[in-house]
Amino acid sequence: MSELSAADERSQRILAVVRAIPAGQVMAYGEVARAAGYPRGARLVARALGEVADPGLPWHRVLRADRRIAFPSGSRGFAEQRRRLRAEGLQVDAGGRVRLPERPAGEDPRADLDRALWG
DNA sequence: GCCTTGACGAGAA
DNA sequence: GTTCTCGCCAAGG
Numbered sequence: 001m002s003e004l005s006a007a008d009e010r011s012q013r014i015l016a017v018v019r020a021i022p023a024g025q026v027m028a029y030g031e032v033a034r035a036a037g038y039p040r041g042a043r044l045v046a047r048a049l050g051e052v053a054d055p056g057l058p059w060h061r062v063l064r065a066d067r068r069i070a071f072p073s074g075s076r077g078f079a080e081q082r083r084r085l086r087a088e089g090l091q092v093d094a095g096g097r098v099r100l101p102e103r104p105a106g107e108d109p110r111a112d113l114d115r116a117l118w119g
Numbered sequence: 120g121c122c123t124t125g126a127c128g129a130g131a132a
Numbered sequence: 133g134t135t136c137t138c139g140c141c142a143a144g145g
Contacts, residue, residue: 007142
């Protein structure tokens with residue numbers, strides 16, 4: 001196996017988690033970081049997503065901890081992310097806050113995510 | 120080496 | 133509820 005630099009390995013791990021987010025579900029930068037093994041690495045996730053240029057990567061499913069789009073409203077990225085999220089059935093208001101679709105009570109939305117990541 | 124910047128987070132006001 | 137401030141970690145100048 002090729003030896004990746006520490007920085008590349010971080011990115012690979014982070015991107016693997018992002019790819020595991022199911023359509024219609026979202027995750028915060030900090031949550032992705034924790035799942036990848038970097039409890040305080042929210043900003044590392046942001047950096048990794050900024051570096052990569054993979055069109056197949058569901059980067060739009062990554063939001064801030066307060067469930068808001070990280071880009072400033074009015075920016076190109078903001079519009080793009082909002083468009084993609086809406087295409088997946090999520091509700092996004094003008095301020096960038098994302099509302100998850102309602103689910104049956106008693107079912108934790110995160111169960112799907114955990115299964116996708118851990119099995 | 121030090122300082123600044125960034126697709127962030129948690130706690131306080 | 134929201135807005136502000138400070139703290140974190142890495143990269144780049």
